[in-house]
Amino acid sequence: MSLAIVWFRQDLRLHDNPALCAAMESGMKVLPIYILDDGNAGAWKMGGASRVWLHHSLHALNESLEGALAIFTGDAETILLKLVQDTGASVIFWNRCYEPWRIARDKKIKSSIGLHVATFQASLLWEPWKILKADQTPYKVFTPFYRKGCLLRDEPRAPLDRPKKINLTRITSQSINDLDLLPNIRWDKNMVAHWQIGEQGARQRLGDFLEDGFAGYKEGRNYPQRNNVSRLSPHLHFGEISPHEAWHTAKRYALAHRKEQDLDNFHSELAWREFSHHLLYHFPHLPEKPFQEKFADFPWREYDGESLNRWRKGLTGFPIVDAGMRELWATGYMHNRVRMIAASFLVKDLLLPWQYGEEWFWDCLFDADLANNAAGWQWVAGCGADAAPYFRIFNPVTQGEKFDPTGAYIRRWVPELAHLDNADVHAPWNAVTPPAHYPHRMVDHAAARQAALEALKKIKNSA
């Protein structure tokens, strides 16, 4: 009986897994594998938090596969060539990935492996190369991308069922623990307690979100202390649940509960994820270089380790910024509204290059995703496609008052401020007795805003 290899990558699930289904339908025995391929990732080797998540997610997947998941580490091409030779496998199935380095690597493998490779769409709702404007160039603005490019095409396919019985085969390989994904200093333990990692947890999370937080999503998703965001991002990144599943399950729920408005907004957020991947696919330098070329001359401040560290550790003296940075440190996640505020502070108040923030998020976020992270940072910095205009500068006090009106989010993550009343919790320097153990604000926002606008003038008129 011939053998099919199913190469799991960013699709660590059994439900709605087209590569796995195709392998099943082939009637062959199935060898499921995972390869940790750091060498080919270049500068974008997985960050610390991502590795922790991966460790647990692989364990969960392996359990679903009755312990049959074979583990390898090293150059994927070398490993696959040897594996095919050793096992006599006759076909490889995988679901497509979209980071530039993975595309290049997979393309190379396809041409060198010498046997049939079947690849599938599983991580995106629309393939980036299919969504083009009439002139065959990629969209650079979200709304037409989504409304004309995506919505006017076919609706995303319905998710596939989990295969009932998989004809698994086992080989000896490394174990997941050999991958050394957990840190030596165990900072990860409290972080993972906030999550249920793995396919089961991902499906549970979607269900809980629909029950507890979907109604009022449109409005509530901006308020970090509320339950109105899905928190699916790490699960989606690792493919523990597919975007198709999220799209259709939310739709079913929304139609049954008359929540069409919230559905539109939730779908639109899934589409922002599509848009980020679309941009990265068509503009592979997105993680390194400003999308708008004139920003190459932007007068960023010199590297300043002291300021950068205060931002990283949540010691800027601006409560909403510090709360976000500490939420990130403690949970591997930050609410989206707060990401925008904290990111804006780094690039506009501190005038430090967005790439510094991108690197920190890459290392700390459980949902660290090359496309989303790069597109998000460029958006905030004002140098991205369809970006916020540079002069749109967030005021951390105003944003805090608007989106955390009771200060509940700030009090949760910055306990030094918990005793302040609502009038002072967003601007503790105004308190009659400022908190003793909280840093004074590291910049004057009004002055920092002026400096940022000054800096903008230097590039405004260049092409």
Next chain:
DNA sequence: TGAAATGTTGGGGCG
């Protein structure tokens, strides 16, 4: 998926 500065309007206090 901003905020601040500037402009406009209209009600009320007051001489």
Next chain:
DNA sequence: ACGCCCCAACATTTC
């Protein structure tokens, strides 16, 4: 009664 000022509330413009 009337004009004037003040200023909150809202709208528009600018960065």
